[in-house]
Amino acid sequence: MLSAPVLAGAPAYLAAPAPSTPLGPFEDSAVSWASWATLMSFVGLVALALVVAAPARGAGERTARIVRTRLGWAAVVAGVLALPAVLTDQAHSASRTGYDYGAAWRGLFDGSGAGLLAGLETVLPFVAALLILPVVIRRALPARLVTGLRVAALILGVVGLVSTRIPTSLADNAGRTVFQTFMWILHLIGGGVWVGGLIGLVVLVAGSGLESGFWSPAIRRFSIAAMSCVAAISLSGLFLYWEHVDGPTQLLSTMYGRVLGVKLLIFGSLLALGAVNQFWLHPRIDALRAAGDERPLRTVLVRRFPAVVGVETVLILGLLFAASFLHGSARNQAFQADAAKHATGSVKKLPKLPQKEVSASTWIEGTAETAAVLVVTVAGYRFSGKLARRRVGRVRPAEG
Known part of the structure; x- marks a missing residue:
């Protein structure tokens, strides 16, 4: 919080009440939230379909068809719903009292x-x-x-x-x-692939019917995408924190x-649930695949995996909802509260x-943070891979 001397050059105010920041x-x-959720979910669902396409084909024609159909319909629903959701958001912004769909259209x-940007945001997902x-x-x-249709849709x-x-x-x-825009693009794409990917996993787990050989390589591939998303969100989030917040207080x-x-x-x-997945659940799924489907651990994993993914999905949708309440800047809110506190005149x-x-120090700190995030991400992925290989090495397929 800034002290009174900092405001010496500011205009004089009369005892103004502290500004309201509802x-x-x-x-x-x-x-x-509805607009963000549909736009980001569509991107993530199509990305997941591309990521798990090879494991699905490797598990057989039936599994490939189930994966393609479930993720495809989920993406279609998200893309179609994005049109009314985004248009409603724009109609609400166009009217102070309600929804002016005519003006938005x-x-x-x-x-x-x-x-142009409003049109791209509204029409392209559809x-x-x-x-x-x-x-x-x-x-x-x-x-x-x-693959071509999926890439074009993505x-x-x-x-x-x-475009938002x-x-x-x-x-x-x-x-x-340009740099701010790049950071926002990292934030949005990373969040979109993550949230849509989790929704897609829930869609695949529901009803299951997929061959056990599909899950291990599919989850491993999604883990790479998810950890890349975490790195992108962390880096862009650090920049946005630096830009809008002047300290933990x-x-x-x-x-x-x-x-x-x-x-x-x-x-x-x-992140905590992701660590559970990466270092506990995924290595055991790999070990399960190597040991065969009749081991007792299979029941535990089949029950826990959907639950963990379901909780992650709810949390990330909640995170999007919390983000929709972010308005303004902590720096300005603290500055204006202090200005009102030391005011000597009225002002609107x-x-x-x-x-x-x-x-220069900003660039040095930013570079160090970038390197740290990348090192932790790569090291975490490699370590979880070692855990998986170690557990697979200990297990032999059940005989008889």
């Missing part, structure tokens, strides 16, 4: 930069869902065609998702704006900080802090 209407956050592709339809409707399609979905954070102009500091003293604190607690819980609008200046 969470905002629940309805606004719910509408925003007219704003799509209206010739302006904002209209078009991408149409590309996935042949994959689930036709029983027999060439593998290359299926590209369209990613463009629609990142593409600026309409580069303003004064073009370099910083603001996590408790400002509304932005408290909401961010809830988000960080949920993220920490997800309190000042805001300028953006943080990037220095």
Whole structure:
């Protein structure tokens, strides 16, 4: 929190009350959450379908068909629902009192930069869902065609998702704006692949019917994607924290900080569950596959894996919901509260802090954080692989 001398150059105010920083209407956050959840889920579901395609084909034609159909229909539903969800969010933003769907629809592709981005965000996931339809409707399609349709749908979905954070102009500091946008793209794609992947695993686990040989390589492949997502979210999250928060005390003293604190607690819980998956559950699934399906451990894993994945899915959807309550900046909320506290005159609008200046030490710290996240991610993946190989080496297939 800034002290009174820092405000010496600011205009004089009369004992103004501390600025209110409410969470905002629940309805606004719910509408925003629906938009984010559908956009990100579509991207993650298509990405998961690409990731597990080879293990599904290796497990047999029946398993490949089940995986393709379940993930395909889930992606189609998410992409179709994204259209009304995003349009509703835009209609709500276009009206102060309700939902102006007419204004929102007219704003799509209206010739302006904002209209182009709004149109891409609204239309592309729906078009991408149409590309996935042949994959689930036709029983027999060439593998290359299926892969091509999925890749095209994924590209369209990613463009629609990142359109939500593409600026309409580069303003004064073009370099910083580009870097901020890149960080947001990392954050969104990482979160999308993670949340959609978890939803996809829940869809695959429900009803099961899949060959046991599918799960071990499929989970291992998803683990690589999930750990990459964690690295991307961590790196971009560190930058966003640096940009909006001036120290840990603001996590408790400002509304932005408290909401961010809830988000960080949920993220920490997800990391803990991910560690359980990576270092305990996945190695045992590998060992189970090597030992055969009749071992007693199979029942334990079959029960625990869906439960863990289900809890992770609920948590990550809750994290998205918490993120929809993040408004403004902890730095500005703390600054304005201090300005009101030391005010000597009345004012309608309190000042805001300028953006943080990037220095050489900022780049050094950022580089060190990047290296640390990458080292931990790679080391964690390699260590879990060693655990899996060690457990497989101890087990021999049951005889008889």
